[in-house]
Amino acid sequence: MLLVVALLCLFGADLAVYPVDPWQELGRIGQGLLLPRWDEPVVLIEAVGQTVAFALLAVAISAPLGLLLSMLFRWRLVRLLCASVRSVHELFWGLIFMQLYGLSATTGLLAILVPFAGVFAKVFAEIFEQQSRDPELTLAPGLNPFKRYLYTLIPQAWPALLSYTRYRFECALRSSAILGFIGLPTLGFHLETAFKQGQYAEAGALLWAFLLLIATIRFWVRPRLIPFYMILAIWLLPETVGFSNSGYFWQFISQDIWPRALREGDLAGALDWYGQMFSEQVWPGLVQTLLLTQIALVLTGLVVLLVYPLATRSMAGAVMRWPGRFLLLVLRSTPEMILAFVFMLLCGPSGLPAVLALALHNGGLIAFLVANASDAEHGSRQERPDEPKGLLRYAYIETPRRFPAMLAFLFYRWEVILRESAIMGILGIATLGFYIDSAFEEIRYDRAFLLIAVTALLNVLVDSLSRRLRRLTQAESVRQPDSSCLKME
The missing domain is CATH 1.10.3720.10 (MetI-like)
Structure with missing residues (x-):
């Protein structure tokens, strides 16, 4: 269901790739990281x-x-x-x-x-x-x-x-x-x-x-x-x-934080102000925030499935898993804002840098937790001599065992991805955060308060929906003993 929703969101999200020539700049970034x-x-x-x-x-x-x-x-x-x-x-x-x-x-x-x-x-x-x-x-x-x-x-x-x-x-x-x-x-x-x-x-x-x-x-x-x-x-x-x-x-x-018409008791003027705000800022920002969130959520799941084997003892090995764990450390530790800024050099100022940054950061975090669960189970049980290796092990043993917990972690991060999608507007991406940041710069606290209230209400609704979906998928019944540590932000 989430995959279908994300595919539909592709038609409305601003994911344009602008014609830029970032390679010289990216080369300088790489040189700065190495030196x-x-x-x-x-x-x-x-x-x-x-x-x-x-x-x-x-x-x-x-x-x-x-x-x-x-x-x-x-x-x-x-x-x-x-x-x-x-x-x-x-x-x-x-x-x-x-x-x-x-x-x-x-x-x-x-x-x-x-x-x-x-x-x-x-x-x-x-x-x-x-x-x-x-x-x-x-x-x-x-x-x-x-x-x-x-x-x-x-x-x-x-x-x-x-x-x-x-x-x-x-x-x-x-x-x-x-x-x-x-x-x-x-x-x-x-x-x-x-x-x-x-x-x-x-x-x-x-x-x-x-x-x-x-x-x-x-x-x-x-x-x-x-x-x-x-x-x-x-x-x-x-x-x-x-x-x-x-x-x-x-x-x-x-x-x-209240519009002037409301403070003066002008109900008609206040309703007109709220209607104008809804059509010009709330609705456009809300739509883009939701679209980017759903695309980033599904892409996060794909990132987890791709990278978690690189950090597990059972698939990468006792030695080769360390480069994978270092990669996950970089992804989960680097703030999304920095990742989005780098991707903006490559893709231009659209929602695509935000989606990539959110997917990589949250995917690295969930993959780290999934890999830890895999290593804990691998160390606590005796491996059968006829168990498959490589891709077969990934497809028929590890992923089916990890998928319910991964899905639960993904639902826990849904609300977080939504909040992070909103703040990406500070970088100029047309989410709710863009209009909030503009309102503060213009010293329009009434606009900022309304937009922040909408963001908070949206997060509460998404959190409620994610809890319902966790119950429907029975993800809670397969949580790891330390899964309480995964309810983030």
Whole structure:
């Protein structure tokens, strides 16, 4: 069904390939990646440190907040609140908070921790649902619900909670990096500047630094070092650039984000404004966002099927799987915005760079998880001597075993791909993000608020649909033990 929908979307999506001559520029990019150079090591260290600082502090605040919300997740109001905040991309939250607090540490932290709190609440609640209820029988009747969680569910779920928090920190590093695209002094700021100025050796140095940061998380993130990292992160936070006026908050939410006609009680004028916005911006941006999302979703599945065997012990071998795993590390660690920027040099300014960037990034991430599941199973069972090898093994053993979980992972990423498709508009692609970014540049907060609300509502609907499809395909019944770590963003 998804494949048929994606094929139909091809007729309406802007996937034009413009006549460009990018090969000389791409050659320079390749040379920059192979021969990276950075003449100001202090600036590079500061950018890496501030990227980590935003990510670490945001996770340190949002994880406990999400844990508290997960205990109340049975309340519909809490579920709606969490769904609303996690449906808005970190870049959009950054644009909102930048109007209130300028280019400040407050803007960067809130942009990450607000949506992450909603994600933590949802995933932690689902982790708790998977735990045994038998220990509750030992507790006194009428005990405080928080104490029930403290003495029964949290101890059972603690390994899964820690595992997901570690994974979420990796996501926070990527989110912190791309906040540089709106001016915060993280790695993304220097990356965007280097690419726009054609300084590809500097861009290569930044990309390699970020890949190294992601690849070595397991070595430098140690529980006993967390307090030291927290103190260092607070010290590394940047100073405010612009303004920091908390008193402006009330004016912003009570006046600036509403059209003038609505504030003046002119209902007819407000309806006319909303109708004009729908026809000129909401509908065109919505259509292109959905079309690109569905094409990228199916292409992501194809990328997974093509690349996951390269990183598995059973098909690539114990030695040759490492180049495959390195390829998956590059794909899942490189921000989609950077991939899309490179593809724009090759294909021109259309939706095609966004589709390719989204498919490669998400395909690399899901392929990494599928390959890990394959290696875990391969190491825990005795292989039969008559099992087929090569293409036959791929077609008749590995892929049928991995496909249900892969489909579940793909449905989990559907909402994420939709949010990422929207923010691609910041690069000039005609999705909802294009109109949102334009509204902020024109200081039209009423337009920006309407478009962000539409984006959030669309994400909530897609998330609901993906959950229904997971139940229909019975994908949940074949999840791996650590699949709770896959409900991303």
